[in-house]
Amino acid sequence: MSILIGSDTRVLVQGMTGNEGQFHARQMRDYGTQIVAGVTPGKGGQDIDGIPIFDTVSEGVKQTDANASIIFVPPAFSADAILEAADAGIKLIVCLTEGIPVNDMLVVRKHLDSTGVRLVGPNTPGLISPGKCKLGVMAGYIHKPGHIGIISRSGTLTYEVVHQLTSLGIGQSTCVGIGGDPIIGLTFSDLLCMFEADADTHGMILIGEIGGSAEENAARIIAESITKPVVAFIAGQTAPPGRRMGHAGAIVSGGSGTAAAKIEELRSAGVTVAESPAHIGRKMDEILSN
Amino acid sequence: MRIHEYQAKALFAKYGIPISASNTVSTVNEAIAAADALGYPVVIKAQIHAGGRGKGGGIQLAANTSEVQEAARRMLGMNLRTPQTGPAGRTVRLLLIEPAANIAQELYLGMTIDRCNRAITVMASSCGGVDIEETASSNPEAILKETVDPFLGLRPFQAFRLAHRLGLPFKTARGVAKSIQSLYRLFCEQDCVLAEINPLAITSEGEPLAIDAKLNLDDSGLFRHPELRELRDLNEEDPLEIEATAANLNYIKLDGNVGCLVNGAGLAMATMDLIKHVGASPANFLDVGGGATSDMIEKGVQILINDPDVRAVFINIFGGILRCDVLAEGVVAAANKLRISVPVIVRLEGTNVDQGRRILNESGLSFLTAADLGEAATMVAKAVGVIS
Incomplete structure (x- = not known):
């Protein structure tokens, strides 16, 4: 078992004829993901390694029964790409794009709330259920099938944590990058509940960072309704206020969004918080060995 | 992206938000000419990207030509330190001069992206003026809020309700509501992430007047606004x-x-935390991103070496899209060109890690290579002498 994606996920790639879309479509297919369609307006009728390209998402869905989409299009067109996928009936949309204007995302997110569509990202490396399906740009080989769910606002820091777990012999059920933007689709709280309900997931690792209040909300959900062990790390303990640390969402403003406040709330919800990023895997190992 | 008060006020003027006539100057003579033309008394305001300017001596009232001369002389070129600039301060190069307003009351008006509600939130308070941050933390009820539905936009009734709740008389409330709606239009059309008017003055005639102006623009929205x-x-x-x-x-x-x-913002922050965790302190945040080329890596190393505060360099790469061999080539190229006199600790993992390590080993240069984050942290601490 896993959450959101598995071996039956049928993926449509929006922006598949671009450099990145093409490269990563092949990488995902080589990992074992079923890539069934690509979409690029004006390139319908072509194919890439036998994967058919369509002009519109709705046509692609009709012809191939795709049930998930991954978006590799420039920031100016990404909000529209998400809406197009939702309109075509896709229920899981992964948007990798970094740099979508926040005002555009406010409208998109509000619309998705009423459709039951699940959006991962934007500004995410995507998600992976090791051994089954890779819907993103992460290096597949560092993962190992297993029972720990990972939820993260960051990309390479997630790879670091996966690597620590795999080196310790601990596998992962699903690893989800929720994205580094201020307005995103699925949140820590949504995914914690999905992992809680997944019989094959035995514990979760939450990788947060400064800015916003997603980690504080997660702490509330954990205290109320999560019974599985949770290990957390909050990046940016040493970040100065008022400076954006790379991600659009990672900024401490007006005293809110500090790492210290997030760590305190997570601890009081019973979460094991690693202070050093070198110890995240080890903390989970200690919990599992007890 | 941050912009100056005078730039924000120019946008206010376009959207019909009331401001005083004003002038920006960069010399004492220009300051005198501007003040003489505007009429006394005038307010002289240092233009830097930081709030709390009044507390640092960056805002001054002047009643006549000689007071303008004195203030402009003092401020131009001064290193202005405010609670928001940090100890380094900012050099003042431009002054905004405007006639002193006839202020009966000072309000606060702000708009921001509320991540919790996933909406724009409009805030107002009758406690305007310098200490709004203090009010926000000590007396949050004094800040009134309206949340904007992204589909509906800010409705006129919401703007009026906010003004009305401030306890303003009807005519004034109507004027303030109009300014709130104009600011909202500016916020959306120009892709702002923060807009503040503090204070929004009510003149003795009962009219709103923006005394200060702060706008932060969405970097991701700038492609739509080349002029910004x-x-x-x-x-x-x-x-x-x-x-x-x-x-x-x-x-x-x-x-x-x-x-x-x-590589990567999250890992970059975590690396700073790791350095702090062993008792050392990071000199910078540097994210080379996922698609870095060896030229970019070389440039990055050069920037670190050019920082006189740097006593050790720590390169921490988890190769995904950025391959370790590309990283290693960039580091070796930089080391060959520059004279690096500080220890360089390298920790590589991920895509093509073996090739990357080989390039470093065969370069003949003396890098300290760490097997994992824990070992790297210890090497960093030793290099800067926090442990022996």
């Missing part, structure tokens, strides 16, 4: 940060002595 890009003031930014931006690197100067180069 022109408002960037490089004088307000650290020279190393400008150099980094030009090379497509994401660099922020900090006050420690361990220079770090990392």
Whole structure:
């Protein structure tokens, strides 16, 4: 078992004829993901390694029964790409794009709330259920099938944590990058509940960072309704206020969004918080060995 | 992106938000000419990208020509330190001069992206003036809020309700509501992430007047507004940060002595935390991003070496899209060109890690290579002498 994606996920790639879309479509297919369609307006009728390209998402869905989409299009067109996928009936949309204007995302997110569509990202490396399906740009080989769910606002820091777990012999059920933007689709709280309900997931690792209040909300959900062990790390303990640390969402403003406040709330919800990023895997190992 | 008060006020004028006639000047003589033309008394305001200017001596009232001369002489070129500039302060190069307003009451008006509600939130308070941050933390009820539905936009009734709740008389409330709606229109059309008018004055005639203006623009929205890009003031930014931006690197100067180069913002922050955890202190945040080329890596190393505070360099790369061999080539190229006199600790993992390590080993240069984060942290601590 896993959450959101598995071996039956049928993926449509929006922006598949671009450099990145093409490269990563092949990488995902080589990992074992079923890539069934690509979409690029004006390139319908072509194919890439036998994967058919369509002009519109709705046509692609009709012809191939795709049930998930991954978006590799420039920031100016990404909000529209998400809406197009939702309109075509896709229920899981992964948007990798970094740099979508926040005002555009406010409208998109509000619309998705009423459709039951699940959006991962934007500004995410995507998600992976090791051994089954890779819907993103992460290096597949560092993962190992297993029972720990990972939820993260960051990309390479997630790879670091996966690597620590795999080196310790601990596998992962699903690893989800929720994205580094201020307005995103699925949140820590949504995914914690999905992992809680997944019989094959035995514990979760939450990788947060400064800015916003997603980690504080997660702490509330954990205290109320999560019974599985949770290990957390909050990046940016040493970040100065008022400076954006790379991600659009990672900024401490007006005293809110500090790492210290997030760590305190997570601890009081019973979460094991690693202070050093070198110890995240080890903390989970200690919990599992007890 | 931040812009200056005078730039924000020019946008206010376009959207019909009431402001005073004003002039920006960069010399004492221009200041006198501007003040003489505007009529006394005038207010002289230093234009820097930081709030709390009044507390640092960056805002002054002048009743006549000689007071303007004295104030302009003092402020132009001064290093203005406010609670928001940090100890380094900012050099004042421009002054905004406007007639002193006839103020009966000072309100606060703000708009921001509320991540919790996933909406724009409009805030207002009858406690306007310098200490709004203090009010926000000590007496949050004094800040009134309206949440904007992204589909409906800010409705007129919401703007009026906010003004009405401030306890203003009807005519004034109507005027303030109109300014709120104009600011909202500006906020959306120009892709802002923060807009503040503090204070929004009510004149003795009962009319609103924006005394100050703060706008932060969404960097991701700038592609739609090439004219707003022109408002960037490089004088307000650290020279190393400008150099980094030009090379497509994401660099922020900090006050420690361990220079770090990392791929990915989250891992870069975590690396800073790791350095702090062993008792050392990061000199910067530097994210080379996922698609870095060896030229970008070389540039990144050069920026770190050019920082006089740096006493050790820590390169922490988890190769995904950025391959370890590409990283290693960039580091070796930089080391061959520059005279690096500080220890360089390298920790590589991920895509093509063996090739990357081989390139470093065969370069004949003396890098300290760490097997994992824990070992790297210890090496960093030793290099800057916090442990022996």
